[in-house]
Amino acid sequence: MKFNIAVLAGDGIGPEVMDQAQKVSEAVAKKFGHEITWKPALTGAAAIDAVGEPYPDSTHQVCLASDAVLFGAIGLPRFDNDPSAKVRPENGLLQMRKQLGLFANLRPTFTFPSLLDKSPLKQERIEGTDLVFLRELTGGIYFGEKGRRDGGETAFDNCVYTRAEVQRLAKKGFELAMTRSKRLCCVDKANVMETSRLWRETVQAMEKDYPEVEVSYELVDAVAMRLVQWPNSYDVLITENLFGDILTDEASVISGSMGLMPSASMGESISLFEPIHGSYPQATGLNIANPMAMVLSAAMMFEIAFNLPEEGKAIRDAVNKALAEGVVTEDLANGGKAYGTKEVGDFLAVNI
């Protein structure tokens, strides 16, 4: 098959880890007989410096014309001081999600047996953890009306959801649960928020369409607790934008494999794949960043965007081989030999 892939490498270590994901994807294409055309485009601080905005229309057009988007990481320290500034890398991220209609953010959290000791949690708490969050990504308080009143003395943010928005996210959750252990947890704050009550009643009404799926409803504060206590008790979790932001970050540190965690953002047509880690500016150009999360994001792209599970598995197998043989960057080297970003990428490409 032939694919156009938009490459939004972004800032910091983004370009370095992206190089490895492209290299590994090329190895996959060669092995399975596909042809990839790469379409690089500017985003983040790089785009602000070049054209004054973090998600320029030229980049949007490249994404629209592609079969999938690979995204590196954005953000640089010089933007950290003023989170209210209008021109910021993160604003481009929100704009991109909205314009591409990426309403479902999928974040798996799982353990790699060889990395259990990296977790802040005790081993018996995390063993067997294999959960997936589906976070709504284009609604809620992120995109509701916000502003000031009373000459700036009062601020407000409106959280809004429609039943249709909840349905399309929940549908993905039910479908995902059907391919896994058929357990779905709807996370809300239905004892306080009206939007949460809409979430809950909407999901409850959909239960009859998926009689095999066992659905539970938990409050966001209870989930924030249980994620630390017994992460391995969860399977698929669906939630709204802000709760998802907080809980997926909390969940990401639990397995101790944060530097290996990929994610997917899906819409009606286009999907985007990115590591959950940030742009790690201090490591830029040092050839020390772990490329595995970016490479595993490419695996998700083959699986989800192109429906090619064998290709995805080839990448996952190569990553497992590298971990087993200790071909890892310094974050995972445990005092042993540390390989460079590029060398890890080379090993993965050769082992496809």
Added chain:
Amino acid sequence: MKFNIAVLAGDGIGPEVMDQAQKVSEAVAKKFGHEITWKPALTGAAAIDAVGEPYPDSTHQVCLASDAVLFGAIGLPRFDNDPSAKVRPENGLLQMRKQLGLFANLRPTFTFPSLLDKSPLKQERIEGTDLVFLRELTGGIYFGEKGRRDGGETAFDNCVYTRAEVQRLAKKGFELAMTRSKRLCCVDKANVMETSRLWRETVQAMEKDYPEVEVSYELVDAVAMRLVQWPNSYDVLITENLFGDILTDEASVISGSMGLMPSASMGESISLFEPIHGSYPQATGLNIANPMAMVLSAAMMFEIAFNLPEEGKAIRDAVNKALAEGVVTEDLANGGKAYGTKEVGDFLAVNI
């Protein structure tokens, strides 16, 4: 001194643990020459059953006329199925907070050396953890306008904060930081929410009044991560209502001493003290519930509401003695002898 203390025991194990807190408080009063008049009042499911509402005006009047409120726990399983019902124990809680003006919820999280093995986190991660959350409790999305539009198809919740609301909460945070290690962390989502930007700019403007306090600003998603990674890196954290709800629950499980954690809710005049645990209905009447969190809430009452640190310390010393000598309920017995709720209370009272 003479005190009137409102006693809102509530549901489930509430009355049992409250009995112990009253017994221990009486022992303190006797030792230090105070006189306590107890004013019991209905709340929670008990109040719904008796008078049809969870926080009746008669109870509100008792609270207003008292020097402090001791609160047990509320909620029963029969209310769990429909979080949107109007008559629910939790609604009484929100109403009470608002009517008493309890705008600042203070929740310490600390480790008891003998309980480190109870934590889901590895020992080196939690050793030395001693942090305090100050959560805003009467504003934000909990109390903003909420409802439906489009014939019920669209739901909304408004999050609103005024500068004055942020100031009075932050003031308590700065003052608390001054009595501790002089570090304050303001938790917000200033890269997305306008209310968070108001929080951040308000706290920034107050920095000059507390030149000794070192203030940091962190995003709520980052804090959700770091709390699990390095809880002992935090001291005083201030945040808005919903973030506080999620993060304080997350923090509560970290030390492994959740059953021992007290809290205080403070207003301009009246303050309320309650354990962070719930009503634990399955244990009702079995004399197995751990009374220590409720008893330590009474210690906070002496310290905060009555400004009597010696009295508070007498209670804390008794709790530490009970822990050291293994006079504990089954949740902490570790397979050893388990004492009853009442017997632990007796030991604490005798050791004041």
